[in-house]
Amino acid sequence: MAKVILESGKEKKIRNFYPNVFKDEIQDILGNVSNGDIVEVCITDGELVAKGYVAEATNAFVRVLTTKDIAVDKTLILEKIKRAYEKRKHLLAETNCVRAFYSEADGIPGLIIDKFDKYVSVQFRNSGLEVAFRQEIINAIKKVMKPKGIYERSDVENRTHEGVEQQTGIIYGEIPERIVMEDNGLKYYVDIIDGQKTGFFLDQRDSRKFIRPFLNENTRFLDVFSSSGGFSVAALKEGCKKVIAIDKEPHALELCKENYELNEFTNDFETAEGDAFLMLKILANRGEKFDVITLDPPSLIKKKIDIHRGRDMFFSLCDESFKLIEDGGIVGIITCAYHMSLQDLIEVTRMAASKNGKLLQVIGVNYQPEDHPWILHVPETLYLKALWVRVVNN
DSSP: OOEEEEOTTTHHHHHTTOOEEEGGGEEEEESOOOTTOEEEEEOTTOOEEEEEEEOTTSSEEEEEEESSSSOOSHHHHHHHHHHHHHHHGGGGGTBSEEEEEEGGGGTOTTEEEEEETTEEEEEEOSHHHHHHHHHHHHHHHHHHHOOSEEEEEEOOHHHHHHTOOOEEEEEEEOOOSOEEEEETTEEEEEOTTTSSTTSSOGGGHHHHHHHGGGOOTTOEEEEETOTTTHHHHHHHHTTOSEEEEEESOHHHHHHHHHHHHHTTOOSEEEEEESOHHHHHHHHHHTTOOEEEEEEOOOOOOSSGGGHHHHHHHHHHHHHHHHTTEEEEEEEEEEEOOTTSOHHHHHHHHHHHHHHTTOEEEEEEEEEOOTTSOOOTTOGGGOOOEEEEEEEEOO
């Protein structure tokens, strides 16, 4: 087995459970290595620090799988997937759909597994993991979760950056066109094949649950960047008298309509296809007003250098939303970008509110739910932040 020798001092973060060894932290490589190879990570005197797989085309050259001197094989992969799934089983009392495995937070960087009822969506986020353990992971999913079907959603942007093809398709069994997700009394159609991300935004479970007590039959609700209607369905379930879902993807809005019919709602509901920034302006020009607005854009900030552009976008979203919100109304500002901190979110929200003469009271802050665990030693595992504010009469 080849050895990757670290620069002096770079072993500290690995011993503190950080899972990536970057190229500029490597002093030497003893032996030949290629993508997907298992290597030992050592300090200069040869002492073992960790073992992991090589992700040759990425800056994080080695992805750590263990800091122990144990075999890195199919048994380790099986145990990690089994352990992660066991931790989530209690959630199945509230929902039939969970994130069964979350990458670094569960000990296999680059692996995402979502379980939608009796079916599984799997994502290999880099080709190194795929080369190293693809079949072992598929076998482990079959053994641990016993699904009727497994679908691959390795259609992520970073695979393109590696120069490898994005991959989608049925790996095992069968996958229906629609799966019914049941979540805290709500029903949603999940489209594993063509839906956003791996089929559904499971990470908004806590936020959907948070906002429901604030809703009633007098609420006018605006769901911006609605996707398939996660917040819209929650609002309709609580009897909101008017709900509008905005998204630029026609397929997402079609799922919104299907979810409306699935739940047999009769409330006033409409969808609006188009750019969210433009649609907010159109609603303002029409003189529309809302009691609750959710802003849940896709990741606007992919890299640290994008932070200023991302802050500007959030400022614009908040600026337009505060023109639409009633006094006493609630706005939820949500980011799934790791590089956008909660403090950044607070600051741009405050600035937009001040511009519009709105005094805000914070009524809650949410993060991702427990099936998307946040590991203190790995800052990147905390990505979702939701800030909920109420406009106070002044």
